[in-house]
Amino acid sequence: MTAAWTLHPDRALPADPVTRPIAREIYTSVARLPIVSMHGHVPVEWFADNAPFVDPAQLLVVPDHYLLRMLVSQGETLPRLGVGSLDGSQPAESDPREIWRRFCAGWQHFRGTPTRFWMETALVEIFGVAERPSAATADALYDQIQAAIDLPDFRPRALLDRFNIEIIATTDHPWASLEHHAALAGAGLGSRVVPTLRPDAVLSIQSPTFAADVQRTGAAAGIDVTSYAAYLDALRAQRLRFKAAGGRATDHGPYLPDTTPLPDADAARLFDKGMRSSTDSAADRVTAGEAASFGAHMLFQTAAMAADDHLVMQIHPGVQRGHATAQTALFGSDHGYDIPVALEFTRALRPMLDAFGHHPGFRTIVFTIDEDVYSRELAPMAGVYPAMRVGAPWWFLDSPEAMRRFRESATESAGFSNMSGFVDDTRAFCSIPARHDLARRIDAGYLARLVAEHRLDLDEAVDTAADLAYRLPLAAYEAR
Known part of the structure; x- marks a missing residue:
C-alpha cells in the first residue's frame, strides 16, 4: 500500500x-x-452571487490557462477540456468528470512547473487529497472535491476567510x-x-x-x-x-x-x-x-x-x-x-x-x-x-x-x-x-x-x- x-x-x-x-x-x-x-x-x-461552485472541472481546470496550455501541448484539445468554440461548431465537453479525468491523466506533464506546486498545494491543503492525480485516482478525487465544494464553507465568500x-x-x-x-x-x-x-x-x-x-x-x-x-x-x-x-x-x-x-x-x-x-x-x-x-x-x-x-x-x-x-x-x-x-x-x-x-x-x-x-x-x-x-x-x-x-x-x-x-x-x-x-x-x-x-x-x-x-x-x- x-x-x-x-x-x-x-x-x-x-x-x-x-x-x-x-x-x-x-x-x-x-x-x-x-x-x-x-x-x-x-x-x-x-x-x-456566493453560489456553490458547480464541479471540480469548472473550478480547477477550465478557467486555468496554465493547465489548458500544457495539456493542449500534449495532444488534448480545448473542447475536450471544457472550452467550446465561439461559433458552436466544436462544443465543449459536457461531462465535467471526463474533463477532470483528462487533467488527472496528464498530471505527469506538470512536473517541474509552478503549476504543479500550485495544484498540489490546493489539492492537499484545501481539499485534503491524499493521492496524486492519475487516471486511476481521478474518479475518487473528483468525488472528494465535489463533496467539499458542496459544503457551505466552500462558498466564495467563506473562502475569502479561509x-x-x-x-x-x-x-x-x-x-x-x-x-x-x-x-x-x-x-x-x-x-x-x-x-x-x-x-x-x-x-x-x-x-x-x-x-x-x-x-x-x-x-x-x-x-x-x-x-x-x-x-x-x-x-x-x-x-x-x-x-x-x-x-x-x-x-x-x-x-x-x-x-x-x-x-x-x-x-x-x-x-x-x-x-x-x-x-x-x-x-x-x-x-x-x-x-x-x-x-x-x-x-x-x-x-x-x-x-x-x-x-x-x-x-x-x-x-x-x-x-x-x-x-x-x-x-x-x-x-x-x-x-x-x-x-x-x-x-x-x-x-x-x-x-x-x-x-x-x-x-x-x-x-x-x-x-x-x-x-x-x-x-x-x-x-x-x-x-x-x-x-x-x-x-x-x-x-x-x-x-x-x-x-x-x-x-x-x-x-x-x-x-x-x-x-x-x-x-x-x-x-x-x-x-x-x-x-x-x-x-x-x-x-x-x-x-x-x-x-x-x-x-x-x-x-x-x-x-x-x-x-x-x-x-x-x-x-x-
Whole structure:
C-alpha cells in the first residue's frame, strides 16, 4: 500500500544546509500573513452571487490557462477540456468528470512547473487529497472535491476567510455597471472585493469593436461620445465611478509600452477614424502604425488622468495575444496562446516619466515578461523615479527560478522598497493561497542567502519578508 500523499514543509526553500534553517525561520514569520491580491481576474460575480461552485472541472481546470496550455501541448484539445468554440461548431465537453479525468491523466506533464506546486498545494491543503492525480485516482478525487465544494464553507465568500485574503481586486470592463460591487458593498464587503478598470478595449482603435465599446463606455458614464473630447470625458468619468466603488488601480496590457503623446488634433483625427473603422471604406481602415501611435498617446493621457485621480496605473506590455490565429478565432482569448515578446522600456516610458515621474499624485507599476529588462531598464528607472515601482514576476515568470532571478537582477538597482509585492494574476481562485505561499518561500530563500553572506541581519530579513509579502502591496495600491 502506498503512503499518503503529503507535501514537504521545506518545499521550494534552499537545499543547502546553511541557508535552509535561516530561510525556514524567515518563511515561518510571514507564512500566515494576510493575502493582498491586487492584480487578479477572479470574476466578481462569484463573490456577489456566493453560489456553490458547480464541479471540480469548472473550478480547477477550465478557467486555468496554465493547465489548458500544457495539456493542449500534449495532444488534448480545448473542447475536450471544457472550452467550446465561439461559433458552436466544436462544443465543449459536457461531462465535467471526463474533463477532470483528462487533467488527472496528464498530471505527469506538470512536473517541474509552478503549476504543479500550485495544484498540489490546493489539492492537499484545501481539499485534503491524499493521492496524486492519475487516471486511476481521478474518479475518487473528483468525488472528494465535489463533496467539499458542496459544503457551505466552500462558498466564495467563506473562502475569502479561509484563504486569509484581506483584499482582492477584480478586473472589469470600462463600461461595467459595477452592480455586483455595489451588492458586495451592501453586504459589507465593498472594501474587501474592489474593482479594477481595464480600458484596453477602448484604447485600441484597430479593434473591430472599438466604436461599440466606446459608445457602451459613454453610456455607462452618461456621456454621448461624439468627439475625442467627449471620449476623454467619458474615460475620466468612468475612472471616478470605479474609484467611488472602491477601485484603486487601472490595468493596461498594450503590445508595446510606448508613451509618446500626439498633438491633440492628430489624436482627434485618429479617434474619429477609429470610430469609422467598422465601415467598408479602405480610407477608414486604421493601420497598425496609427493604432500604435494612438495607443501610446492614450497611455500618456491615462497617466495624466492618474495624476489627477490617483488611481495606480499598472502597465504590463509585451505579449503577442492570440499567437495561434485559427485557435483564437475559434475559441477566443485567454486559453494559453499568449506568448511573450522582447521589449524596450527606457525610451518608451520616458515621455510619461518626464511628465509625471515626480508628480506627487502619480503612481505606476510596470510589469514585464522579458527578464532582460529587469536589471537593464526597469530596476534603474524605479530606483530613481518616485512614481514608479517594479512589478513582481508575472505570468510566465511567477515560477521559482524566475522569481529568484528577479530578486537577484532587480534588487541591487531598485532596492526592495521600489517593488510592488507579489501579484497572483489569476482566474483560478483556489490557486491564490498557493501562489502567494510559493512567492513567500522564494523570497525567504533569497533573504536567507543575504543573511548567510552577512549582507543582512536576520531581523532585517524578517522585516523585509513582511514588506514583500504584505506591507509593500498595501502601500503600492494604497487608496488616495
